[in-house]
Amino acid sequence: MIAIVSPGVITADIDRAAQKVGLMYPPDPSSSNVSTIAGNISENSGGPRGLKYGVTKDYVLGLQVVTPEGHIIRTGGRTIKNVTGYDLTKLIVGSEGTLGIITEAILRLIPRPQATLSLMAVFDDIVQAGYAITNVLTSGILPSKIEFMDQASIRAVESYKPMGLPINAEAVLFIELDGHPLAIRDEADYVYKLMQKTGALCVQKAETSDQEEKMWKARKLVSPAVARHKPTKISEDATVPRSQIPSFLKRLREIKDKFDIDLVVFGHAGDGNLHPNILCDQRNKEEMKKVEKAVVAIFEAALDLGGTLSGEHGIGLMKKSFMPMEFDQFSLEMMKRIKQAWDPNNIMNPGKIFPKPGDRLVLR
Numbered sequence: 001m002i003a004i005v006s007p008g009v010i011t012a013d014i015d016r017a018a019q020k021v022g023l024m025y026p027p028d029p030s031s032s033n034v035s036t037i038a039g040n041i042s043e044n045s046g047g048p049r050g051l052k053y054g055v056t057k058d059y060v061l062g063l064q065v066v067t068p069e070g071h072i073i074r075t076g077g078r079t080i081k082n083v084t085g086y087d088l089t090k091l092i093v094g095s096e097g098t099l100g101i102i103t104e105a106i107l108r109l110i111p112r113p114q115a116t117l118s119l120m121a122v123f124d125d126i127v128q129a130g131y132a133i134t135n136v137l138t139s140g141i142l143p144s145k146i147e148f149m150d151q152a153s154i155r156a157v158e159s160y161k162p163m164g165l166p167i168n169a170e171a172v173l174f175i176e177l178d179g180h181p182l183a184i185r186d187e188a189d190y191v192y193k194l195m196q197k198t199g200a201l202c203v204q205k206a207e208t209s210d211q212e213e214k215m216w217k218a219r220k221l222v223s224p225a226v227a228r229h230k231p232t233k234i235s236e237d238a239t240v241p242r243s244q245i246p247s248f249l250k251r252l253r254e255i256k257d258k259f260d261i262d263l264v265v266f267g268h269a270g271d272g273n274l275h276p277n278i279l280c281d282q283r284n285k286e287e288m289k290k291v292e293k294a295v296v297a298i299f300e301a302a303l304d305l306g307g308t309l310s311g312e313h314g315i316g317l318m319k320k321s322f323m324p325m326e327f328d329q330f331s332l333e334m335m336k337r338i339k340q341a342w343d344p345n346n347i348m349n350p351g352k353i354f355p356k357p358g359d360r361l362v363l364r
Contacts, residue, residue: 002061002078003107007038011045014107023109026053029312030220038102044094046312048145048176048219051270053110055312057093064104065092068343078106091338096314098349099342113178116144117188118206118215121173121195122166126150126253126265129171130246132198133269136175137242139194141187145176146270153222153266160225163218169201173269174219176212222266223277230262230279234291238302239273239311251301252276259294273311299325320355 001023003014012032015025028047029035035045041063046055062076076082076089092099123129133146149157149172154165165172175191177184188205195203206212227233240248249265252274256263267275276298280291299309299322309319309326323332336354339346 001109003109005037005105005107007036007102007104009037011035011037011040018109019112022112024112025059025107025109027056027059030223037105037107041093041102041105042095042097043312043314046268046271046273048147048268048270050268050273050312051146052142052144052178057090059108060089060093060105061108062106063089063092063102065100065102067100068345068348072103073100076106080108094314096316096349096352098339098352100348113144115181115184116176116178116212117184118174118176118212119188119191119195120204120206120215121175121200122169122202122204123171123173123199124169124201125199126171126249127246128199129173130249130269132173132195132200133245134243135194135198136191137270139190141177141190143175143191143270144178145174146268147174147219148172148266148269148274149174149219149222150265152262152264153226156225156229156264157218157221160228161221163214163221165218166201174215176216219266222264226264226277226279230281232280232282234278234280234295235313236276236278236295236298237267237273237311237313238276238298238307238309239271240302240305240307242270242272244305244307245269245272245274247305248272248274248301248307251305252298255294255297255301259290259297261290261294263294268311271311272307296322315353317352320353323353323355 003018005014014037018025026049027040027045028049029040029045030047040056041060044056061078062074064074066072075092121132129148136143136146151170154169154172155167157163158165158167177187192203206215252265262279264277264279265274267273278291278294280287282288302308303325309322315323
């Protein structure tokens, strides 16, 4: 129940290969059909199934890495349990290419669920949709996915490629249940009633695999659809504790109104990982001033609610000036010491993650 892969393998191909023997590689970032596994490991990528199954770090058992000084090392191994020495595997995962080059990975696979069943719930208030998510998560049922789209993303998809989404809705939730066919049928009935009780205007169950596929295709189309609206798309992934999802959605609505920006919100709402996207024109300096302030407000809102700057995209160049908002000086210093120990000549992605005096927000 493991897969040994080279770094350039496309992530979705791993899951397709696992499917042939009744297994699954759960991490499924939206870019899975084009992104490489080593890239996903370097960013600790997530995806819709992160709600139930976790993210990339939960499936990396071991790595082969070329260090910045030219040594080839192996971390972890093929066993599920391994507490021998420091966990260097988890240190490399999510390090954004600053500590070494991944040349091989040992991945954990799990049994593929027997069946899936999906629902779409339509709401006339995005905050109410947030409460619906909380109610599902505290109901004793754990869906494999709960995805969120606001009205702007719904309309963008319908303009890009009509999928039959309700363009007058303030928000929609896509919910997938997986497991034994009889069990998920009962769970779907319960979630259906729960959505209605929480104020959904309507709830639709996918009756066929084609209908189910169409639902999830609509969600996958959001990013390319909104990108057509304006020349510049600022994509964020601030993440909050799941109990704070309704409050975060409310804060995002307030930020949109306060700064009068074109803000589109969608994402993996089931695990608190939303993607506020600001659509703008980088050539318009006055507009970009508002956008900068809005991005800062989004980060502040997430941190105020006990969240984090990034759930799966990483820090890179853009967010490094905000690291002191989340970490105290000594915590950052400890990270820098690790970087110095692994990469004494500072040749691996120099300038990323760690802020320097005078660093400003970089919008790209």
